[in-house]
Amino acid sequence: MLPQGHPPVADPKVGVLIVNLGSPDAPEPAAVKRYLKEFLSDRRVVEIPALLWQPILRGIILNTRPAKSAALYASIWDRARGDSPLRVISADQAAALQAAMPDVTVDFAMRYGNPSIPDRLAALKAAGCTRILVMPLYPQYSAATTATVVDKVGESLKAMRWQPALRFLPPYHDDPLYISALADDARAGLAALDFEPDVLIASFHGMPERTLHLGDPYHCHAQKTGRLLREALGLGEANFRTAFQSRFGKAEWLKPYLDKTLAALPEQGIRKVAVIAPGFSADCLETLEEIAIQGREIFLHAGGTHFSYLRCLNAGNAGMQMLRGLAARELAGWRESGH
């Protein structure tokens, strides 16, 4: 019994918060503008001094890009559920993880936009979670993704008197659980095609090339995932490529670029390709639009005959088995303690 006048105390619980990048609230210019303003003002995402960058962002980018991006978002929006694919899939992943781990409280948040990290951390705390495992669903570490989740969690905890204990899922780019989930899913995806690809392309989101020289391990993590996936699938180097997509701005980004690769393959006699996106835990604008729509057009226009995009792990069996395994490992010692 608590003494009279003592603030209420919930039964201590363990929480899990899965986090992905985020989407605008609606496929409309005003919502995209709000989202891009938050995203592109993050100094880990655009590493240009704010005094230089903010006038470009507010004066040019936020006046031109939202209308274009909103149209692209509209082309992939999940109409049935009235939401962005990334948010819909994140919700499904959280629900499936919750069903598999009834003794912990699972929720999801988006780094930019909604549901926000401070909001969901506050909800987990209110539900009694004194220990929280944060799982940034980025297999490959980068300062622009993984680190900024940690930053935001830290910022959110600044406002809390009674902070929960925290753990963070480390990058899992070479984890056997991840590689075998990718390989199993890729094998099933390839077997379901009505053609046999000459080449499988593993496409990763790009990063500015200078981040590699500044010590960001993202490029190395992506290359290693690509190699391990190729080996797990038993493919030779001639039948596999790693590429980087979604270049943003005028600087050099990690190469080879996906669009240039797709445009060049047909003249090398490679006319049938499948593309997989192992760096994305959930399908989103960058996969459903940039690869599956734009990538296909580029390849077929260049003389390719067969193109297929293999979807992400999403909330499917292989991916959920992996997330359960990763979560169970990172929670070791917490669940058993009765918290």
Ligand SMILES: C=CC1=C(C)c2cc3[nH]c(cc4nc(cc5[nH]c(cc1n2)c(C)c5CCC(=O)O)C(CCC(=O)O)=C4C)c(C)c3C=C
């Ligand atoms: C998976 C890893 C990701 C890395 C690394 C990454 C780096 C990065 N991204 C931008 C700029 C943009 N990215 C955008 C969308 C977007 N990016 C990722 C993931 C990574 N980004 C995802 C999952 C998504 C899709 C979100 C969705 O709602 O579906 C966009 C917005 C879309 C647009 O307007 O075209 C921008 C802009 C930079 C600058 C960067 C590294 C420095």
Ligand SMILES: [Fe+2]
């Ligand atoms: Fe991005």
Ligand SMILES: [Fe+2]
């Ligand atoms: Fe490297």
